[in-house]
Structures are given as C-alpha cells and as structure tokens.
Amino acid sequence: MKRTYIADLKDHVGQEVTIAGWLYNKRSSGKVRFVLVRDGTGICQATAFKPELDPAIFDLCDSLDQETSITVTGVVKAFEKAPGGFELGLKNLAIVGVSKDYPITPKEHGVAFLMENRHLWLRSSRQHAIMRIRHQVIRAVRDFFDDQGFTLIDSPILTANACEGTSTLFETEYFGEKAYLSQSGQLYNEAAAMAFGKVYCFGPTFRAEKSKTRRHLTEFWMVEPEVAFMDLEEDMDLAEAFIEFVVQRVLSRCAPELKVIERDVTKLANVKRPFPRLRYSDAMTFLAEKKAEFAKSDDEELRKLSADILKNGPGDDLGAADETAIGMSHDRPVMVHRYPAAVKAFYMKNDPADPNFALCVDVIAPEGVGEIIGGGQREEDLSVLEGKIAQHGLSGDAFKWYNDLRRYGSVPHSGFGMGIERMVGWVTGAHHVRETIPFPRMMEKIWP
RNA sequence: UCCCGGAUAGCUCAGUCGGUAGAGCAGCUGGCUGUUAACCAGCGGGCCGGGGGUUCGAGUCCCUCUCCGGGAGCCA
Numbered sequence: 038m039k040r041t042y043i044a045d046l047k048d049h050v051g052q053e054v055t056i057a058g059w060l061y062n063k064r065s066s067g068k069v070r071f072v073l074v075r076d077g078t079g080i081c082q083a084t085a086f087k088p089e090l091d092p093a094i095f096d097l098c099d100s101l102d103q104e105t106s107i108t109v110t111g112v113v114k115a116f117e118k119a120p121g122g123f124e125l126g127l128k129n130l131a132i133v134g135v136s137k138d139y140p141i142t143p144k145e146h147g148v149a150f151l152m153e154n155r156h157l158w159l160r161s162s163r164q165h166a167i168m169r170i171r172h173q174v175i176r177a178v179r180d181f182f183d184d185q186g187f188t189l190i191d192s193p194i195l196t197a198n199a200c201e202g203t204s205t206l207f208e209t210e211y212f213g214e215k216a217y218l219s220q221s222g223q224l225y226n227e228a229a230a231m232a233f234g235k236v237y238c239f240g241p242t243f244r245a246e247k248s249k250t251r252r253h254l255t256e257f258w259m260v261e262p263e264v265a266f267m268d269l270e271e272d273m274d275l276a277e278a279f280i281e282f283v284v285q286r287v288l289s290r291c292a293p294e295l296k297v298i299e300r301d302v303t304k305l306a307n308v309k310r311p312f313p314r315l316r317y318s319d320a321m322t323f324l325a326e327k328k329a330e331f332a333k334s335d336d337e338e339l340r341k342l343s344a345d346i347l348k349n350g351p352g353d354d355l356g357a358a359d360e361t362a363i364g365m366s367h368d369r370p371v372m373v374h375r376y377p378a379a380v381k382a383f384y385m386k387n388d389p390a391d392p393n394f395a396l397c398v399d400v401i402a403p404e405g406v407g408e409i410i411g412g413g414q415r416e417e418d419l420s421v422l423e424g425k426i427a428q429h430g431l432s433g434d435a436f437k438w439y440n441d442l443r444r445y446g447s448v449p450h451s452g453f454g455m456g457i458e459r460m461v462g463w464v465t466g467a468h469h470v471r472e473t474i475p476f477p478r479m480m481e482k483i484w485p
Numbered sequence: 486u487c488c489c490g491g492a493u494a495g496c497u498c499a500g501u502c503g504g505u506a507g508a509g510c511a512g513c514u515g516g517c518u519g520u521u522a523a524c525c526a527g528c529g530g531g532c533c534g535g536g537g538g539u540u541c542g543a544g545u546c547c548c549u550c551u552c553c554g555g556g557a558g559c560c561a
Binding site: 062063064065066067068069070071073082084086087088102103116118119120138139140141142143144145146147148149150152205220221242244246247248249250251252253254257258259345348349354356357399407408409410411453454455456457458459460470 | 495512523553561
C-alpha cells in the first residue's frame with residue numbers, strides 16, 4: 038500500500054494521499070465528522086461531509102472507536118485551525134483492526150493505572166514526545182563522543198564480581214557459578230581507555246537497591262566516557278561541554294516535542310558553559326548559608342527543606358535536600374568536586390593537595406533533578422590501589438585484571454557516568470524518571 | 486528497611502455529624518454542516534480493596550492484612 042506519513046503532508050498539498058494509522062479521537066457536528074488519525078509521525082484531522090460522501094463510508098466514521106487502526110484517503114488541504122496545520126478532505130476510509138473499550142481515554146488518569154497500561158500509554162502524545170526527546174538525547178550523546186574521536190567500546194552486562202563492592206546487585210546463575218548484572222562499565226572502560234585512548238560505553242545498568250524515589254530505576258541506561266592522560270579538571274571540562282551539547286541539541290531539534298509537553302525552554306537556553314564549580318568544602322559553607330536563609334523564609338516548603346539540609350553531617354556525602362538546595366540556587370548545572378575520600382569508591386584517586394579528599398565530581402542539575410553525572414580521576418598507582426581495595430574489604434583476587442592496568446604502563450585517567458533517564462527527565466521536566474524510559478523497571482515492578 | 490498519604494462506577498474523584506451511593510468523562514440512544522479533551526438531551530453501570538471489631542445501624546469510627554503513591558537511605 039502506498040501511504041504518506043503525516044509529517045510529510047506539507048509536501049502533498051492539493052494531492053490525494055492515504056494515511057495509515059490509529060484513531061486518536063473523533064468529533065462531530067451535524068453532517069460533519071472530524072476523524073483524528075495518528076501515525077507515529079503526527080496527528081491529522083480528516084473531515085467528512087455527509088452530502089459529499091458514500092453513506093456507508095460516512096456511517097463507518099461514526100462506528101470508529103478510539104485506537105481503531107484505519108486507512109484514510111483524501112485530498113490534503115492547508116488549514117490553520119487543524120492540528121498540525123493540514124487536514125484531509127475525506128474520500129475513503131477502511132478499518133484495518135477494531136479496538137473495543139480502549140482503556141486510556143482522552144481524560145485524566147492516575148499514575149498507577151497508566152503504568153499498568155504502559156504498553157498503551159506510549160501512544161499518548163506526551164509519552165510520544167518524551168520518547169522522541171529521549172531518542173535525540175541518545176543521538177546527541179553518540180554524536181558528541183563520535184565527533185571528538187572517541188571509540189565506542191561496550192562493557193559486559195554479565196560480570197563475575199561487584200564492581201564497587203557496595204551496591205546491591207542482581208544475582209544470576211552462570212553455568213553453575215554466581216554472576217551479576219553490571220552496575221557500571223567503568224572498570225572495563227579503564228581497560229579500553231588504555232587500548233584506545235578515548236572511549237565510551239553506553240548500555241543498560243542494573244541496581245538492586247530497594248530505592249523508591251522519582252529519580253530511581255532498577256534498570257537504566259548509562260553513558261560512560263573514559264580518557265587516558267586526563268585529569269579531574271579536564272574531566273569537568275568534558276562534562277560541561279557534553280551537557281551543553283546535549284541540551285542545546287535537544288532545544289534545536291525537539292521544539293515541537295518540547296511544546297507538546299509544555300516545557301519552559303528558557304530554563305534550558307541558560308545551559309551554557311562555564312558551569313559553576315564548587316569544592317565540597319565550599320558547598321558545605323554554601324549549604325550552611327542556605328539552611329539559615331531558608332529557615333527564615335515565609336515559604337513553608339523552604340522551611341521544610343531547610344530542616345533537611347546538611348542532615349548527613351560534615352564529612353558525609355550530600356543528601357537529597359542538599360542537592361535540591363544547590364540545584365535550585367543555580368540556573369545551570371553545578372559541579373561539586375573533591376568530596377571526602379572516605380565516602381567515595383575505592384578506585385577514586387585522592388587529591389595530592391589534601392589526601393582526605395578525592396579527585397571526583399558530581400554534576401547536579403537544576404530544577405530539583407539532582408545528580409546527573411558522577412565521575413572523577415582514577416587511582417593509577419598500583420600499591421595505593423591495592424591498599425584501597427584492602428581498606429574497602431574487597432577481594433584482591435577479583436581485581437587482578439584491573440590491577441594489571443596499573444602494572445603495565447599505568448597513566449593518569451578520568452571519566453564519568455551519566456544516567457540517560459535523569460538527563461531526559463531534566464530536559465523534559467518529567468516528574469519521575471519512569472516516564473523517560475519506554476518500559477521502566479522499578480522496585481517490585483517488572484510488568485508490562 | 487523506615488516515615489507519610491491513599492484504595493468508592495471502566496477512568497478521575499466527591500461523599501457533611503455514623504442513617505440505605507453521587508458527579509464528570511468513557512459506553513449506549515438521539516440532536517446539531519467546522520469540531521479543537523467539542524457541545525446538548527436521555528439511558529445503563531457499584532463486593533465502597535480483604536478480614537475482624539464497636540454500634541440498632543459503618544463508605545464513614547477502631548484493629549489488621551494486601552496493594553498503590555510520595556519521600557528517606559543509596560545512587561546515575
């Protein structure tokens with residue numbers, strides 16, 4: 038069947054075309070029928086006038102239920118008031134597959150109901166727009182690294198040992214031995230960087246922690262660049278250039294989608310280098326000031342936030358309230374660097390200027406999204422690394438191959454990991470990351 | 486694992502002081518020649534999450550279980 042996509046209607050004004058899609062909605066007024074069809078590329082209104090049409094076809098228009106798959110033939114007209122700016126003067130219509138009692142009506146629904154119908158929810162215009170933005174984010178990620186000479190070296194998903202030794206992993210059986218679903222490709226990335234210089238990996242990542250917040254998924258997609266001979270400062274340069282590129286690319290390529298989801302794009306337009314860089318110790322001072330400031334606020338929400346700021350105490354990792362306070366106080370992402378070494382992973386290199394702190398960075402997005410990037414400079418000295426592995430109570434045997442990277446021509450190197458869903462969540466303003474992945478996997482939720 | 490909130494029609498919700506169950510949308514029937522989540526009139530639709538208790542009487546109060554949502558910790 039020769040068919041025309043709704044996105045291409047602008048090239049067919051005055052011509053008769055056939056659109057193949059699904060009934061999005063229909064409206065009527067006396068002897069007029071408006072049949073709204075979506076085909077994945079857009080929504081188009083086909084208009085039927087009773088006196089000008091075969092009565093059987095006109096009646097067929099009335100019989101259509103939401104999401105019935107149909108083909109519609111007619112002449113394309115430019116019509117400003119129609120969704121998309123074009124309409125079809127309906128000449129013929131055929132049902133491909135009926136749809137009875139489609140659960141998602143064009144009205145409000147609750148999250149639990151929509152999640153149970155995720156396989157159908159994806160047809161809704163808001164979800165459709167978010168997935169198209171996700172696609173462009175992923176394209177931008179690949180283009181950014183590809184254009185800068187990075188080589189894509191994907192890391193394994195099945196691994197024999199826990200990478201960082203701390204997180205809860207999904208365990209599976211591998212020919213009689215225990216195996217785990219990867220929680221990061223980083224260790225393998227380091228090996229790849231010693232072979233290719235500049236590398237990145239991009240794939241699914243798994244975390245079995247019983248986390249239940251709008252920022253968490255048990256299965257999410259992470260992109261991780263790793264570069265040999267790169268230090269922390271250059272790592273931060275890379276991270277901010279990367280974020281700027283991705284955000285600006287979405288702004289330039291996804292204007293229609295951003296409009297559908299009613300995203301305030303002025304906030305994204307601000308996302309230009311340089312981003313503020315804040316030492317952990319300075320972040321502590323900043324947070325103490327914010328805590329005092331918010332405590333005196335008239336806004337009850339801010340007073341509540343104030344109570345939770347610096348809850349973790351000095352020397353600890355930042356809490357959720359701390360990230361929120363930092364994020365909301367800036368109009369672009371903030372890079373917090375040099376956290377206390379004690380709270381960071383074993384592979385982080387200590388700051389030679391003060392070994393109590395690690396050469397690491399977290400990028401905190403504005404608008405309450407929280408951390409979108411975590412990274413840093415890796416420890417390249419074999420004996421120091423072995424000491425850290427022992428200190429963290431990890432098995433030396435498990436890291437034999439990893440230590441080889443320090444044994445054979447070790448070099449300073451750095452990298453970071455960015456969660457695609459959090460990035461998409463920030464760019465789209467989605468309330469929960471579950472809307473930014475087609476089929477979210479969450480605590481006790483693996484269906485559909 | 487912990488803290489908070491919730492469960493009433495297919496969906497989203499209301500339900501006063503404890504007194505026999507309501508609306509909008511969806512569905513069905515009809516009306517309207519330009520609709521924009523169209524509108525107007527009419528009709529059908531209920532194990533009030535499960536169990537127990539208090540009471541003459543429980544959707545409503547108490548206990549408990551189940552499920553769902555939000556958050557904390559942890560993280561991207």
